[in-house]
Amino acid sequence: MFRDACPLVVTPAQLQVMRDGAKSAKSPELVVLDASWHMPNSPRNADQDFKRIHIPQARFLNIDRVASFHPLGLPHMMPDAAMFREFCGQMRITPSTHVVLYDTHGVFSSPRALYMFRAFGHTRSSILDGGLPGWLAHGQEYERGEPERIEESRYPLPQLDEQAVKDYDQIVANVERDPAKDPDAFYVLDARSSERFLGTSPEPRPGLSSGHMPHSISLPFSHFIESHTIPDDIAAKYTKELPATYTRLRSNQSLLSALDESLGPERAKEVLDGKRQVVASCGSGMTAGVIWLGLKMLGVEQVGIYDESWTGYAMRVGSKIEKVDLL
Structure with missing residues (x-):
């Protein structure tokens, strides 16, 4: 098409x-x-x-x-x-x-x-x-206000790649499978902060438990991006529209280092070699996209996103949640 x-x-x-x-x-x-x-x-x-x-x-x-x-x-x-x-x-x-x-x-x-x-x-x-x-x-142009009205186009009905989206039932089934023992189980990479993953910090959504799914792996999306400062002369023009800093995707070498640090060399190699499917998750399915993008930049083909992510998982009664033991 x-x-x-x-x-x-x-x-x-x-x-x-x-x-x-x-x-x-x-x-x-x-x-x-x-x-x-x-x-x-x-x-x-x-x-x-x-x-x-x-x-x-x-x-x-x-x-x-x-x-x-x-x-x-x-x-x-x-x-x-x-x-x-x-x-x-x-x-x-x-x-x-x-x-x-x-x-x-x-x-x-x-x-x-x-x-x-x-x-x-x-x-x-x-x-x-x-x-x-x-x-x-970079000194590029901008405009303000509403965009001009445009003539609509025709777009054919597309087909969704079912492997790209994971639902709750698929996640629950995977929770019951230990990836260390089951080569068909997929790795769930959690893009939330490590504190939310461990359950030591609360979720931003009131009443929602923090913690993580059994067998999931913490890989904060912040490890895939880097912060840059807007030049003073540019920032002075947009004090109301822009923050002082912005983010860019890290280099492929930095992405590899972050993946290796979070998964460990053996599991990271499995992912990079296409021997293990990966599913990204986060708070609501938004920043999981950063993990998805970083892995795609590294040539990983089998990457999906748990669409509901932690919010959908933790809201349901009976979902297994693990937290760090502080005692």
Whole structure:
């Protein structure tokens, strides 16, 4: 259905070249989407931020709205094929469109959006490394206000890669299997902080237990990204729109080191050699996308995401939860 795949990550300079090469600002060959998302306890509003400042001709992807209904009320669940098709049509995305996604943190929620496109087979998709802050730090243009109305396009009904999304039943079945003894069990990599994983710090969602699934492995998403400071002359122009720092994806060598440190050399080699399937999880399925992206950058093919992640798992009565023994 689609042309050849595009790189997973592009730089601000590369995106500018692509923009210059597009036939027009409204060309369906390139569509830039702001996929920003903030934690529930954040005072920021991604939709309002977009209206204040965004990359020229960008459109806004509300990850919480392009999402399937969940009986537990969980946000940003993977949309069904019809919903994804409708959104792409509204954004004037065609199967040949190169979609570039970014967020206002740098690298935070855009990997989750990229995961969605890739899971539906739209391999002509990338994230912008450094996001909007990285774009502005490189002296690139911006615009404010609502984007112009565009003519919708037709998008064929895609097929979801079922291996890319794991549900609760699959996770529970895997919890009962010890990966050290069962080569068919998959590794669950938990992207939350180590304190939440161990159960020594509370979850940001009130009433939700911290801790972790049996046999899961702690790999905080922060280990896959690095912080950069916005130059003073740039920051002075955007004091209301941007934080002082932003994040970028680490180098492949740093990603390898983080993976090796968390999994250990033997398990890391299993993953890199494709001998063991990996499933990323986090608080609600958002920053698990960073783990997914990092592993994809390392050439790991068998990477899925537990869509509900810890929120869906811990909300259910009977889910097995482990915590560190402080006594």
